Structure formats: structure tokens, C-alpha cells
Amino acid sequence: MHLNDNGQIQRLISLPPPAC
Structure with a gap:
């Protein structure tokens, strides 16, 4: 499920x- 990971990273x- 790389698509899901990519979506989270993009967000x-x-x-x-x-x-900081």
C-alpha cells in the first residue's frame, strides 16, 4: 500500500x- 504512504507524506x- 505505497499509495497510502505517499499520500500521508505529501500531506x-x-x-x-x-x-520550533
Whole structure:
């Protein structure tokens, strides 16, 4: 199920990076 993994990764990248 690589499609699901890719979708999750893309969503994480879409979101702005966490401000430390």
C-alpha cells in the first residue's frame, strides 16, 4: 500500500514546517 504512504507524506509536506 505505497499509495497510502505517499499520500500521508505529501500531506505532511503540504503543511508548513513546525515552528520550533
